[in-house]
Amino acid sequence: MLTESEKKTYMFISDYIKQQGIAPTLPEIAAGIGISSKGVIHRYVQALAEKGWITLIPKVHRGIKLTSKALSKAFSLPLLGTIAAGQPIEAIQTHTEIDLASIFAGEGRYLLRVRGDSMIDEGIYDGDMIICQQTTQVHNNDIVIALIDKQEATLKRLQRNIDGTITLIPANPSYSPMTYPAHRVSVQGIFIGLLRVPR
Amino acid sequence: MLTESEKKTYMFISDYIKQQGIAPTLPEIAAGIGISSKGVIHRYVQALAEKGWITLIPKVHRGIKLTSKALSKAFSLPLLGTIAAGQPIEAIQTHTEIDLASIFAGEGRYLLRVRGDSMIDEGIYDGDMIICQQTTQVHNNDIVIALIDKQEATLKRLQRNIDGTITLIPANPSYSPMTYPAHRVSVQGIFIGLLRVPR
DNA sequence: ATTGAAAGTTCTCTAAAGGTTCTCTATGCT
DNA sequence: AGCATAGAGAACCTTTAGAGAACTTTCAAT
Numbered sequence: 199m200l201t202e203s204e205k206k207t208y209m210f211i212s213d214y215i216k217q218q219g220i221a222p223t224l225p226e227i228a229a230g231i232g233i234s235s236k237g238v239i240h241r242y243v244q245a246l247a248e249k250g251w252i253t254l255i256p257k258v259h260r261g262i263k264l265t266s267k268a269l270s271k272a273f274s275l276p277l278l279g280t281i282a283a284g285q286p287i288e289a290i291q292t293h294t295e296i297d298l299a300s301i302f303a304g305e306g307r308y309l310l311r312v313r314g315d316s317m318i319d320e321g322i323y324d325g326d327m328i329i330c331q332q333t334t335q336v337h338n339n340d341i342v343i344a345l346i347d348k349q350e351a352t353l354k355r356l357q358r359n360i361d362g363t364i365t366l367i368p369a370n371p372s373y374s375p376m377t378y379p380a381h382r383v384s385v386q387g388i389f390i391g392l393l394r395v396p397r
Numbered sequence: 398m399l400t401e402s403e404k405k406t407y408m409f410i411s412d413y414i415k416q417q418g419i420a421p422t423l424p425e426i427a428a429g430i431g432i433s434s435k436g437v438i439h440r441y442v443q444a445l446a447e448k449g450w451i452t453l454i455p456k457v458h459r460g461i462k463l464t465s466k467a468l469s470k471a472f473s474l475p476l477l478g479t480i481a482a483g484q485p486i487e488a489i490q491t492h493t494e495i496d497l498a499s500i501f502a503g504e505g506r507y508l509l510r511v512r513g514d515s516m517i518d519e520g521i522y523d524g525d526m527i528i529c530q531q532t533t534q535v536h537n538n539d540i541v542i543a544l545i546d547k548q549e550a551t552l553k554r555l556q557r558n559i560d561g562t563i564t565l566i567p568a569n570p571s572y573s574p575m576t577y578p579a580h581r582v583s584v585q586g587i588f589i590g591l592l593r594v595p596r
Numbered sequence: 597a598t599t600g601a602a603a604g605t606t607c608t609c610t611a612a613a614g615g616t617t618c619t620c621t622a623t624g625c626t
Numbered sequence: 627a628g629c630a631t632a633g634a635g636a637a638c639c640t641t642t643a644g645a646g647a648a649c650t651t652t653c654a655a656t
Contacts, residue, residue, distance in 0.1 A: 199419075201458065203643065223603060235645050240605065242643095259603055259652060273415070273472055275501055275508050277526070281542060281550050282512035296508055296526070298501055299415060301594055302474055309476045309495055321593065323520040327476065327495065329594075343480060353480050391594035394520065395500055395528075400631065422614060434634050439616065456640055458614050 200249065206231045207242040208251055211262060221262035273298045301391060306332030309393070310343065310353075317341070317353055319369035326394045328353070330387040341389035347382050356385070399448065405430045406441040407450055410461060411471045420461035469498040500590060505531030508592070509542065509552075516540070516552055518568035525593045527552070529586040540588035546581050555584070 200208065210230045214222040224236040224243070233239065243262065247254045255261030277294040309327045320341065322328065336342055342356045344366055354366035357375075364383045367375040399407065409429045413421040423435040423442070432438065442461065446453045450467045454460030463471060476493040508526045519540065521527065535541055541555045543565055553565035556574075563582045566574040 199454075199457075199460070201642065224605095225603075233644065236604080237606080237646070238644055257604070257651065261604090273498075273501070275506060275528070277508045277510065280510045280512050281527075281552050298472075298497070301592075302472075302497055303415065307474060309474050311476060311479045313479050321520050321522040321525070326520070328480075329474070351480050391592065393500075393590065393592055395590035402632065423616095424614075432633070435615080436617080436635070437633055440632095443616095456615065458641060460615090 200246075200251070203231075204242050204245055204249075207239065208246055211243075211246075211252065212264060215262075215264060221260040223260055273303075302329065304331070306387070307390070308332065308387070312353065316368040316370045316373050319371075320355075322353070322369070322392060323394070326392055328389055329391040329393060331390050332387045334385060336385050336388060343386040343389070345384045345386050346378060348384065351386065353389070356383075399445075399450075402430075403441050403444055403448075406438065407445055407467075410442075410445075410451065411463060411467065414461075414463060415471060420459040422459055465498070465502075468502070469496040472496075472498045472502075501528065503530070505586075506589070507531070507586075511552065515567040515569050515572050518570075519554075521552070521568070521591060522593070525591055527588055528590040528592060530589050531586045533584060535584050535587060542585040542588070544583045544585050545577060547583065550585065552588070555582075 207227060210227055211222060214226070214230070222230065224239045227239045227243070228234060228236050243252070243254065246252045251265060253263045253265055255263070274295040274297045277296050308330050310330055312322055312326045312328055313324060315324055330343055336356060338356070338358050340356055341353065343351060343353055344356065345351050346366075352366065354368055354376075357365045357367055359365060359377070362380055363377050364380050365375050365377045366383070406426060409426055410421060413425070413429070421429065423438045426442070427433060427435050427438045442451070442453065445451045449464060452462045452464055454462070473494045473496045476495050507529050509529055511521055511525045511527055512523060514523055529542055535555060537555070537557050539555055540552065542550060542552055543555065544550050545565075551565065553567055556564045556566060558564060558576070561579055562576050563579050564574050564576045565582070
């Protein structure tokens, strides 16, 4: 756990290295975060090293290296790279964190478990959970949770037609698109993402 | 059980951490729940720690951490029901909370972006992110991230054969299973789940 | 190879802010 | 009355933040 100043110090060092390709000196860090004493910076840098965020090469000017540990928010996971069959894992050059809070947190987010296979061509399988956002603002071609006649709920791609009707399009050739007058269809939410955790 | 004020305190702390990624100070909590005395907050925070909702690092500023039990409460989404994507059926009202922390949190969890379509019959599509667990303990028939000859990484279902060899089975009829001697295959991690967030 | 400016290291000091420990008061409940 | 819950606030200790002096070391220009 970093203090406010330690975090500022770390972020400055990290940015500096990213831009310049070389670590900053203590006075540079000091100037960068608005401090006049390099002694103070030395203390912060030592603390960062002790906490494992950077490694120091003692006595060497600009002897700061970043460790793999990245600044992560409370709920995030590292995206380490891309895997493609038959190729080495292609490490992502800039270490990326996926902020899970931005995907899952928020008013009106909820999950639904999917039954059936009508969206199978979108890769939405029986048993999957879909992340939904409660909203009335729907764009054409969004995947929506639609309530038909305030009775039947269904997951389909929504298409507004010129004549005011709405067509719900499944992603499975075995099923046919269905067209309804707008007043019979009410959108409960839109599809944000998919979460599948087998077992 | 928590008293009214303890509950308010806890909820403020939990929200604060979720948003800021760092714990609040006692005066901040006090202001947040409309109290002027930090001494009072200290009492509540101690109580929460004793009851196991948070852990405290003594004397450290902002030294409050949510316990894993609390974390899973804070980081969960309601599973509102089941939506049938085939024949339109009504959405169910079984109210369950899905604990996202148990899916995503933990040592050695990371994400990989998938390229290619070799697992398409498992519903793992190009561009999806897979949640992985770094481990060496692999069960037969797990989906694994395997490294072949310490070079090629690939996502396949793993099958141990009686003769000691290992077969990696794709989920796409266009690709064939491949059998290797065990020493050529090293497992980098196992497939925990799938996360897809379009756009 | 020398050398001096810049960088790193080690201190001591100060102040502000956060955490800790009290005591005191009030209110509602049994 | 006795107890649990709530709150105010004073007093005190510790951490965090910062300044800056004094010293040693590195490194690059001469």
